[in-house]
Amino acid sequence: MKFLHLSPGDHLEAAGHVCILRDAFDFESPSDIADLITAENLDAALALHLYRGGRLLQGHHIPFGIIFGGTDLNEDANQGLKNEVMGKVLEEARFAVAFTQSMKEKAQAQWPHATGKIYVQSQGIAATPNPAFNWKEFLQRSEINQSADNLRVFLLICGLRQVKDPLFLVDAFSEWHEEEPGVYLVIVGPEVDPEFTREVKARVKRASGVRLVGEMSQGDLHAAMKNCFALVNSSLSEGMSAAILEAMDLEVPVLARNIPGNAAVVEHEVTGLLFSDPQEFIHLAKRLLHEPELERVLAARGKEYVRRHHAWQVERDTYQSLVRKLAGGAED
Structure with a gap:
């Protein structure tokens, strides 16, 4: 056919x-x-x-x-x-x-x-990172200070449209970056809504510790995901987020907004972390940053969840x- x-x-x-x-x-x-x-x-x-x-x-x-x-x-x-x-x-x-x-x-x-x-x-899900991807070049392109102590990149992958709410965490994350210069929020995705994209670019430009990167190939995106500290989802609604599942498959911890679509695949403190507002996100992100065992357990359980349910x-x-x-x- x-x-x-x-x-x-x-x-x-x-x-x-x-x-x-x-x-x-x-x-x-x-x-x-x-x-x-x-x-x-x-x-x-x-x-x-x-x-x-x-x-x-x-x-x-x-x-x-x-x-x-x-x-x-x-x-x-x-x-x-x-x-x-x-x-x-x-x-x-x-x-x-x-x-x-x-x-x-x-x-x-x-x-x-x-x-x-x-x-x-x-x-x-079957995430396939590009082996030729250069993480250092990605950080340079994102204008991230690689010499910062305890550099940790939180990756938010989404098309730039309102339902994905990429600005939800920007202000709170910027304040956190002022306290801990090693943490960065990197937003990656295509410019779906031109008017909203202009708003996102303007807000990100004023926010310290937040960077915006354009659309990437799937292999490069998976490689960036594999090298980041955690995957973030701040959407207002989701059916089933491929980015969340791909991060789990790559054994990357997930912090996701507590909405039905995300809660259907992320069990709080079992396969990932769920937050309802920016303040709770910062609290959970700090926990993840300072509790290596939590990071390890979430990554392992997330990988197992994908293996069992998303073959x-x-x-x-x-x-x-x-x-x-x-x-x-x-x-x-």
Whole structure:
């Protein structure tokens, strides 16, 4: 089968399918998708995000599946028009995948007619750091004082948009850096929202101990993660944070904002640390800094959690099985 693939991963190609990967933001309307379907003679499609990607696939008469994003259920479902569109997309979709049972239940409550086609599959993780990555050059590019005593980098990975709330910790962290010059908060990610990006850049420029780095390749990002002291997530909402799971896989401690999506994968003081406000974050970060045994235990338990619950091979098997539904039971 030949797929239009609006989500990441190579599970379909591993099963022998030909995949064309596209970003939903590249298309202005469903007619753009129609042109692509015709030009490439596509047989099926798989989209990440029910609204963002799924609405583009309506009415094209090719079978498709959907992978829910956190934005779908935490934000878009609360907006009347988007909710209606998403419900209609689910009517056409052959299947939909939720990362957690709670996400599935939330979707079923919103769109009861889709109950029988929603499956649960946790995100599979296999972090692969780039061996050629140069940490010293990364620090220099980030204008970080490498001679500072007890240098510790806290890495926050996110697209620059409001729902990721990258500014949540900036003021508190800046005050902490004044006390302990060796601690830095580095924010890494693409500039998704131009207006909000300008606000982030302006705030970071005024904040001591906080740095902003542009988008990085996955291998370099994993290498930076492997070399940092801890991974930070300060989002207002999440479906399932790949960055958190990747950090766990790399045995890097995680400090995450206490929201449902994060609490679904981070158990406080077991596989990571959860905070509700900037002051609690600073308190927990200091604990992690001064309690080496806590750092060691969280890293080890996080690694074990990913091994048990987010196996990459299990995810591959699930998607290869679901894809058969797009073929109507025919041979792949």
